Amino acid sequence: MIKKSLAILTAGLLAAQLTPRAYAFNPAEQALQSPAEIMAAAEASDWRQVDSNNLMILTLESGAVYLEVNPLLAPKHVLRLRELAKSGFYKGLSMYRFVEGFVAQGGAGEQETDIAPLQQEFVSHTKQPLALDIKVNDNDGYAPRSGFINGFAVGQNEAGTQTWQLHCMGALGMARGNGVDSATSEFYVVIGHAPRYLDKNITVFGRVLAGMEHLQRLQRPGSKQTPFNPIIDLQFADQLAPEQRPKIRVMRTDSERFQALVAARKSRPEEWFVATPNYIDTCAMAVPSVIDD
Structure with missing residues (x-):
């Protein structure tokens, strides 16, 4: 049973169109x-x-990290995580990489796997402009404009036909090698100041909703802990029994x-x-x- 509690996340925790409100x-x-x-x-x-199909639960020794994935912009990467989570792939692996103020990364590490590489989804291309829920900035140095769609911080070209999720604190991405289509299963979470220079260089496909403190508590490199930062499990909420599924709301x-x-x-x-x-x-x-x- 996943322990649930009431909490409103503030600025330290960072992120479908719904029917308009009846009042204004x-x-x-x-x-x-x-x-x-x-x-x-x-x-x-x-x-x-939050749709239980898009709610990912990363269980670490100190507690659960709740993340929402973003199939609108990176459907192939979301599907890959869903399939691997359902198979139990991540259970017993570790958060093997921790860079202070930057990133926590998990998966098989240097272990050999037969997982096929994914085609990159750095940027989502659409024929018609993808409307922002709200524009926050024009040209912030990394994007002609930036704002939010469905709770996710995104950047866009001026026409709105290219959209990508930003590397904000709490962003969920998929690590890769030198090849742009070399990502397989290694995921990471940004745990410090936004490394926006990575935008459009790596596929970002979700964000932390709650539990960032558990990523911040991971053992640092050089720790004698064995196993090192174990992943107890990684699941999607819809894979749990209905009574075990966390109920999380996000401000529209x-x-x-x-x-x-x-x-x-x-x-x-x-x-x-x-x-x-x-x-x-x-x-x-x-x-x-x-x-x-």
């Missing part, structure tokens, strides 16, 4: 409130339930409430702030999540 308010007026006040006023329609990034939250994070209307640049880096804009008992 003015986000510009809400920006005069603090982020905490906006969150306190959130209603049920401001949230979406297409909601006016999230729009107001972005505006408040940019302007910081709280009395404490002296400098208010009216700007926020897209990776620094946390998408709130709630784990329900």
Whole structure:
């Protein structure tokens, strides 16, 4: 049984179109409130339930890490993780690589496997523009524009026909060798400052919703622990019995409430702030999540 608790994740934890809300308010007026006040006023329609098909649970010795995968932008990589998880491939392997402030990586490491390499999905190409739920920035140095789709921080070309997930803290990606189509099964999670220079160089296909602290507690290189950072299991929620499936809500990034939250994070209307640049880096804009008992 997976232990479930109630928690609202803040900026340290970073991220389908739903029916529009039946009521509306003015986000510009809400920006005069603090982020905490906006969150306190959130209603049920401001949230979406994470699909159990897309909820991945990485169980480590210290606890569970909950991640949401992103089939919209990287369906082949999501399918690969689903198939491997269902087969029990990761059970008993380890988080064998840990780089302080950068990445935690898990899988078979240097062990020989017969897993076929995947075709890269660095960027999703669409004939029609893929609409952002909200645009946060124009040209941040790495993307002509960036914002959110379905709770995931993304970058786009100016036409909106090329979309990729950003290497924000908490991003889930698939490690590869020198060949662009060489990824097989080794996954990683960004655990520090966003390494945006990796954008469009590696396939990113999900993000941490909760449990980042368990990745931060991993043994560092040189530890005498045996086995080293074992993976107890890696599963998808729909592979569990219904009563064991975690129930996690994510704030809808297409909601006016999230729009107001972005505006408040940019302007910081709280009395404490002296400098208010009216700007926020897209990776620094946390998408709130709630784990329900």
